[in-house]
Amino acid sequence: MGLTLAEKILSKRAGREVRAGELVVVEVDQVMVVDSIAGSFFKRLEQLQATPRFPEKVSIVIDHVAPAANVEVAKAQKEIREWGNRHGCRVFDVGRGICHQVLIEERLALPGGIVLGSDSHSTTYGGIACFGSGMGATDIALAAASGRTWLRVPETVKVTFRGSLAPGTTAKDAALEMIRVLTADGATYMSIEMHLVDGAESLTRSQRLTLANLTVEAGAKCGLVVPSGEILELYPIPEWLYPDQDAVYAKQVEIDLSTLTPRVSVPFYVDNVEEVAQVRGKKVDQVFVGTCTNGRLDDLHEVAAILKGRKVAPGVRMLVIPASSEVLEQATADGTLLTLLQAGATLGTPGCGPCMGRHQGVLAPGEVCVSTSNRNFKGRMGAADAEIYLASPRVAAATAIAGYITTPEELEGTHA
Numbered sequence: 001m002g003l004t005l006a007e008k009i010l011s012k013r014a015g016r017e018v019r020a021g022e023l024v025v026v027e028v029d030q031v032m033v034v035d036s037i038a039g040s041f042f043k044r045l046e047q048l049q050a051t052p053r054f055p056e057k058v059s060i061v062i063d064h065v066a067p068a069a070n071v072e073v074a075k076a077q078k079e080i081r082e083w084g085n086r087h088g089c090r091v092f093d094v095g096r097g098i099c100h101q102v103l104i105e106e107r108l109a110l111p112g113g114i115v116l117g118s119d120s121h122s123t124t125y126g127g128i129a130c131f132g133s134g135m136g137a138t139d140i141a142l143a144a145a146s147g148r149t150w151l152r153v154p155e156t157v158k159v160t161f162r163g164s165l166a167p168g169t170t171a172k173d174a175a176l177e178m179i180r181v182l183t184a185d186g187a188t189y190m191s192i193e194m195h196l197v198d199g200a201e202s203l204t205r206s207q208r209l210t211l212a213n214l215t216v217e218a219g220a221k222c223g224l225v226v227p228s229g230e231i232l233e234l235y236p237i238p239e240w241l242y243p244d245q246d247a248v249y250a251k252q253v254e255i256d257l258s259t260l261t262p263r264v265s266v267p268f269y270v271d272n273v274e275e276v277a278q279v280r281g282k283k284v285d286q287v288f289v290g291t292c293t294n295g296r297l298d299d300l301h302e303v304a305a306i307l308k309g310r311k312v313a314p315g316v317r318m319l320v321i322p323a324s325s326e327v328l329e330q331a332t333a334d335g336t337l338l339t340l341l342q343a344g345a346t347l348g349t350p351g352c353g354p355c356m357g358r359h360q361g362v363l364a365p366g367e368v369c370v371s372t373s374n375r376n377f378k379g380r381m382g383a384a385d386a387e388i389y390l391a392s393p394r395v396a397a398a399t400a401i402a403g404y405i406t407t408p409e410e411l412e413g414t415h416a
């Protein structure tokens with residue numbers, strides 16, 4: 001019997017064939033630490049009386065509350081800079097962007113590699129077939145101290161995305177549909193191996209990152225997209241980096257992209273996924289475009305195309321936060337930002353922004369927000385009863401103009 005993609009990557013690294021259920025110790029390429037977890041990470045290393053074994057393999061990203069929102073945060077970020085200097089570890093400071101986007105841009109996460117992050121959405125790296133996984137401060141500290149980690153090789157769920165995206169739908173809709181089908185705990189500690197076939201191969205790197213980003217919302221240990229299309233142009237892909245034809249899967253699911261409709265995840269669970277048509281008309285107070293899910297250049301392009309020559313509805317706040325400084329520069333250079341600003345959008349510093357409810361767009365009690373992010377839990381963006389609807393950038397853009405949840409097609413009157 002053959003190996004899944006997760007088994008392939010872990011076998012390669014272990015230097016022997018390993019299968020689901022086995023314990024394995026592997027070297028990691030990069031240990032990524034985010035600002036919010038850095039304090040506990042430093043403390044754990046101190047308790048272990050250890051320092052990073054390979055300083056160049058540790059990256060700390062100041063992104064979750066950037067720039068600092070209060071004195072406590074400012075002190076913690078000062079400590080990050082000092083600690084980074086002292087130990088020779090990379091620090092990506094305020095404004096560089098969201099950890100996952102930064103590691104992809106800096107090519108610190110690469111196909112076939114292993115990246116551990118102190119952040120649950122480290123599954124994002126799987127978009128380029130890099131084994132990315134989130135762990136707690138203790139595991140992350142041990143990995144930094146030793147350059148290795150131990151894992152139980154995960155079982156694999158195979159998800160086949162078939163066909164080209166139906167008009168008006170995006171990778172975000174495909175990702176939400178996947179979470180609906182798998183459910184919030186349907187892939188706990190598993191690898192979700194995504195196969196793009198019959199036209200779906202044309203999904204770009206950015207779209208694949210969106211798919212992999214959401215896999216943790218089904219409980220996945222990692223979410224790996226089998227390399228094809230644009231990925232083959234962007235990276236050298238070794239021959240072994242494909243699952244075997246006769247790999248063993250715990251579960252198999254198929255999603256037909258050609259019949260997909262725009263989706264929205266309704267409060268307060270990510271797997272509470274419905275068609276946009278079902279919540280159409282719901283009034284919103286805020287629209288947020290950004291995050292590690294949908295804050296990339298193509299996302300901003302989609303939003304700008306819909307906002308061009310129009311205005312955000314009165315009383316609606318539209319926040320746009322590019323995922324990284326690179327995205328911000330490109331969106332500035334090509335005029336995208338001007339379009340957004342002329343429509344009435346507000347810009348934030350590249351980073352997580354209000355995704356986690358720490359700053360820059362916290363919601364008041366009873367408020368409703370459409371967000372391009374990945375979590376809509378109770379209290380996630382502020383007040384406990386504020387509602388977050390997760391959607392694609394194009395649904396977010398149309399909603400900002402209408403003032404209520406809708407699609408660009410409905411806005412144009414091309415849909416009933």
Ligand SMILES: CC(C)[C@H](C(=O)O)[C@@H](O)C(=O)O
Pocket residue numbers: 034036037064118119120121134356
């Ligand atoms: C702060 C961080 C640890 C957290 C995570 O693990 O995902 C955050 O990024 C989130 O999205 O909830």
Ligand code: SF4
Pocket residue numbers: 064098099119121291292293351352355356373374
């Ligand atoms: S953008 Fe949101 S989901 Fe992504 S790492 Fe930041 S807080 Fe977490």
